[in-house]
Amino acid sequence: MCQLLAMNCNTPTDICFSFTGFQARGGLTDSHNDGWGIAFFEDRGVRQFLDTAPSAHSKVAELVRSYPIKSKNVVAHIRKATQGKVSLENTHPFMRELWGRYWIFAHNGTLVDFNPELDGSYLPVGNTDSEFVFCWIMQELRKQFGSVFPGTEKLFAALTELSKVAGDHGKFNFLLCNGSLLFAHCSTNLTYVLRKAPFPTVQLKDQDVTVDLSAQTTSEDRVAIIATSPLTHNEVWTDMKPGTLSLFEEGGISKTADTVVGVPRGLNY
Amino acid sequence: MCQLLAMNCNTPTDICFSFTGFQARGGLTDSHNDGWGIAFFEDRGVRQFLDTAPSAHSKVAELVRSYPIKSKNVVAHIRKATQGKVSLENTHPFMRELWGRYWIFAHNGTLVDFNPELDGSYLPVGNTDSEFVFCWIMQELRKQFGSVFPGTEKLFAALTELSKVAGDHGKFNFLLCNGSLLFAHCSTNLTYVLRKAPFPTVQLKDQDVTVDLSAQTTSEDRVAIIATSPLTHNEVWTDMKPGTLSLFEEGGISKTADTVVGVPRGLNY
Numbered sequence: 412m413c414q415l416l417a418m419n420c421n422t423p424t425d426i427c428f429s430f431t432g433f434q435a436r437g438g439l440t441d442s443h444n445d446g447w448g449i450a451f452f453e454d455r456g457v458r459q460f461l462d463t464a465p466s467a468h469s470k471v472a473e474l475v476r477s478y479p480i481k482s483k484n485v486v487a488h489i490r491k492a493t494q495g496k497v498s499l500e501n502t503h504p505f506m507r508e509l510w511g512r513y514w515i516f517a518h519n520g521t522l523v524d525f526n527p528e529l530d531g532s533y534l535p536v537g538n539t540d541s542e543f544v545f546c547w548i549m550q551e552l553r554k555q556f557g558s559v560f561p562g563t564e565k566l567f568a569a570l571t572e573l574s575k576v577a578g579d580h581g582k583f584n585f586l587l588c589n590g591s592l593l594f595a596h597c598s599t600n601l602t603y604v605l606r607k608a609p610f611p612t613v614q615l616k617d618q619d620v621t622v623d624l625s626a627q628t629t630s631e632d633r634v635a636i637i638a639t640s641p642l643t644h645n646e647v648w649t650d651m652k653p654g655t656l657s658l659f660e661e662g663g664i665s666k667t668a669d670t671v672v673g674v675p676r677g678l679n680y
Numbered sequence: 681m682c683q684l685l686a687m688n689c690n691t692p693t694d695i696c697f698s699f700t701g702f703q704a705r706g707g708l709t710d711s712h713n714d715g716w717g718i719a720f721f722e723d724r725g726v727r728q729f730l731d732t733a734p735s736a737h738s739k740v741a742e743l744v745r746s747y748p749i750k751s752k753n754v755v756a757h758i759r760k761a762t763q764g765k766v767s768l769e770n771t772h773p774f775m776r777e778l779w780g781r782y783w784i785f786a787h788n789g790t791l792v793d794f795n796p797e798l799d800g801s802y803l804p805v806g807n808t809d810s811e812f813v814f815c816w817i818m819q820e821l822r823k824q825f826g827s828v829f830p831g832t833e834k835l836f837a838a839l840t841e842l843s844k845v846a847g848d849h850g851k852f853n854f855l856l857c858n859g860s861l862l863f864a865h866c867s868t869n870l871t872y873v874l875r876k877a878p879f880p881t882v883q884l885k886d887q888d889v890t891v892d893l894s895a896q897t898t899s900e901d902r903v904a905i906i907a908t909s910p911l912t913h914n915e916v917w918t919d920m921k922p923g924t925l926s927l928f929e930e931g932g933i934s935k936t937a938d939t940v941v942g943v944p945r946g947l948n949y
Contacts, residue, residue, distance in 0.1 A: 453732075455805050456768025461727055474743045499725025508776060511803035531827020532801065534780035536724050558800020 413503070413519040415601065416449075416487040417586045417637040419593040419659040423481035424634055426451075428622045430476055432615035432642040434466045436489055446502040447472065449487035450515040451480050452590035457513045458482075461502045484593055486586045488517035500537035504586075507533055507549050510560040512589045516545040519639060520582025520598055530554075544577050548587070563592060567658055567666050570594055574656050574670040586637065593659040595637050596670065597651035602641055604648045605663060606634040613643040633662025682772070682788040684870065685718075685756040686855045686906040688862040688928040692750035693903055695720075697884070697891045699745055701911040703735045704886035705758055715771045716741065718756035719784040720749050721859035726782045727751075730771045753862055755855045757786035769806035773855075774814050776802055778822060779829040781858045785814040788908060789851025789867055799823075813846050817856070832861060836927055836935050839863055843925050843939040855906065862928040864906050865939065866920035871910055873917045874932060875903040882912040902931025 416433045418426050430449070447466035451458040458480060466472045466489055488503035495501040504517040518541035525544060529535075532553055533546035551573055556565070570587070574596050577583055583598040595601055610624035610632075628634075637659070641648040651657060654671030657664050685702045687695050699718070716735035719728040727749060735741045735758055757772035764770040773786040787810035794813060798804075801822055802815035820842055825834070839856070843865050846852055852867040864870055879893035879901075897903075906928070910917040920926060923940030926933050 453768040456730070456771065458730055458768060459728060461725070463722075470747055471743070474740070478739055499722040499727060502725065506775070508803065508805060510800075511805055513805055531779075531822075534777065534827065536777060536780055536782055553800075558803065 413491050414489040414639045415517055415519050415584060415586055415637070416485075416639075416642075417588065417593055417595065417659075418482070418485040419588075419635045419637070419662055420483045421633040421661040422629075422631070423483050424632070425479035425481050425627075426485050427476055427479055428615070428620070429636055429642055430487065431620055432617040433487060433489070433638070434472050434476060435617040436466070445490040445497045446499075447487070447489040448502045448504050448517075449475060449485065450504045450506065451482040452484040452515075452588065453480075453482060455512060455590055457506060457515065457590070459504070459506060459515075461499055463497055463499055463502060484588050484590055486515045486517050486588050486593075488519075493521045494541075495537055495539035498537065501539050501542070503541060505542050505545050507545070509549050509553060510558065512560075514549065515586075515588045516541075516548075517586045518544065519584040522577060522580040522583060525577060525580040544583075547577070548573050563658070566592070567594075567656075567668070571656050571668045571670055578654070578670055584639070591660065593637075594656060595651070595659060596656045597653055599653055600639060601637060601651045602639070602648045603635055603637040603651065604641070604643070604646050606636065606646075607632065607662070611646065613646050616642060616644055635659045635662050635664070682760050683758040683908045684786055684788050684853060684855055684906070685754075685908075685911075686857065686862055686864065686928075687751070687754040688857075688904045688906070688931055689752045690902040690930040691898075691900070692752050693901070694748035694750050694896075695754050696745055696748055697889070698905055698911055699756065700889055701884035701886040702756060702758070702907070703741050703745060705735070714759040714766045715768075716756070716758040717771045717773050717786075718744060718754065719773045719775065720751040721753040721782075721784075721857065722749075722751060724781060724859055726775060726784065726859070728773070728775060728784075730768055732766055732768055732771060753857050753859055755784045755786050755857050755862075757788075762790050764806055764808035767806065770808050770811070772810060774811050776814070776818050778818050779827065781829075783818065784857045785810075785817075786855045787813065788853040791846060791849040791852060794846060794849040813852075816846070817842050832927070835861070836863075836925075836937070840925050840937045840939055847923070847939055853908070860929065862906075863925060864920070864928060865925045866922055868922055869908060870906060870920045871908070871917045872904055872906040872920065873910070873912070873915050875905065875915075876901065876931070880915065882915050885911060885913055904928050904931050904933070
């Protein structure tokens, strides 16, 4: 199974601590050896690092871990290849532009018999089901709303419907972010923690590392961390309900909607 | 003036040596302090590093310089901001997807009164004339050829015409690459060297570094390096003729065409 990680905050925050635990899952504490990637938004811009080497042994991951890039929105992924060879073009997260903003997408799961027609406005470069469904989502949003951002309400409603359609074809945990809005779809498993003052001292599950979060934060800071499974021992992680889409903004959840229309193919709830 | 650098080869090659000289131009031997970026193709995938810090003092540049990523196509840019603030979203090279391939674009120059309508299929995320003209090029290619790659001949002809139109509005030196084809448009200054056996020992202009290229290459290797100005002392660099578009493939020039229709605004030939 692939591993997903995202951070959504109200103030630029570095993800070094969480990434340290996450990085270990790519070949050290878990067997996700088929590459990894991370995308940091800085305002509207994106800094993206992709690597086909396992994250636990990647020089690029070492740079990311030691270089405190501060960002309000981060999406990361460690790959366990199920569809598509191990190559840079198949490495998540994927990026496209829509409405003059970059969109970053990462997926955990496999879709079965999902073959809607792509009209050419967004085409996959690699050959994963994940990049395919991302292109389809971008295409459908462009088709529905044209070339202008429709506002958060309408976008959330549209993504809820699209998640229902694609989610009916299998396991479809995904993260989608445009630098201010972070959408998280839980098909089978995603969990999150909302950090705010008073910030605790927390300990990683995957590495012997402890950090006093209060030393790096102010009382106004809000930080949401979303992951496939909890990264720390001594915090309250909340499991998302399978079959829900959530919107994270400024370090908190602003919307949640159900996306299940039945039992998806190949899944048992 | 911004600095452009590209490499096009017939076998994956590391660009560490050339990048070492190029990197120095961002704040050490020249005053391009407004960020830098580099994109490496690996097959169809792209590894892109962007930074708003001057390249001479950038930790990310240090990683790129010391980490021998092998690539057949590389495009790099050091920015001297003329339009648009210093920010990640205004940092070259820019990336978009067309026909299921990533396209990388970097520009040196300034376009005056260039305001064609964008239909929304590609929109700039930042506010530079460079990203704007790149979006326009992608849009016009999609409009002309639909969702299928038209072949190299037709693409080269179309890019020649588009270079004429945009090039009439000012200084328009650019590099455009899809991972196999590298287009280089010389509006005022671009120069290149074609390296092949017997490979010489070459010395950087911008740093006190000498490398025996024969130690890292085979007799079959072909490497084209394109830059705003020569990077080495003891090699033959050929200046491109102002007002020409050239196509580099497999380490050599396969096509050249004139793109000048008059004297562009603000330029004196």
